[in-house]
Amino acid sequence: MGRVSHALEYRCIGCMDATVTREFDVSHLSRTCPVCGEFERFVNTVVVERFDALAADPPAHLHWDQLDRTRKFLIAERVSRKDHSIEDFETMGPDDEDERGADASTGAEA
Numbered sequence: 403m404g405r406v407s408h409a410l411e412y413r414c415i416g417c418m419d420a421t422v423t424r425e426f427d428v429s430h431l432s433r434t435c436p437v438c439g440e441f442e443r444f445v446n447t448v449v450v451e452r453f454d455a456l457a458a459d460p461p462a463h464l465h466w467d468q469l470d471r472t473r474k475f476l477i478a479e480r481v482s483r484k485d486h487s488i489e490d491f492e493t494m495g496p497d498d499e500d501e502r503g504a505d506a507s508t509g510a511e512a
């Protein structure tokens with residue numbers, strides 16, 4: 403039981419209220435939220451921090467205000483987890499989401 407020091411917190415992006423703690427480090431989990439009741443994405447707090455930073459000072463080319471919430475988190479995940487340049491996201495299409503969801507390094511059933 404020596405792994406608790408690596409426990410990571412994940413936050414529901416539906417309500418931004420519920421959190422869960424897991425001992426593995428992934429970009430997000432998908433689980434039913436005990437607070438809002440939705441089957442929702444719980445993102446790593448590292449991603450939440452990146453999201454907040456982007457929201458505070460969004461690069462103009464992203465058209466941040468026009469993105470839906472899930473897409474914003476997807477961008478934040480990719481920037482924070484994979485060392486992508488923010489410039490990579492200009493042409494990101496809707497199909498990208500599924501492709502990335504299949505990546506072994508992201509996502510886990512909780």
Ligand SMILES: [Zn+2]
Nearest residue numbers: 414417435438
């Ligand atoms: Zn929730």
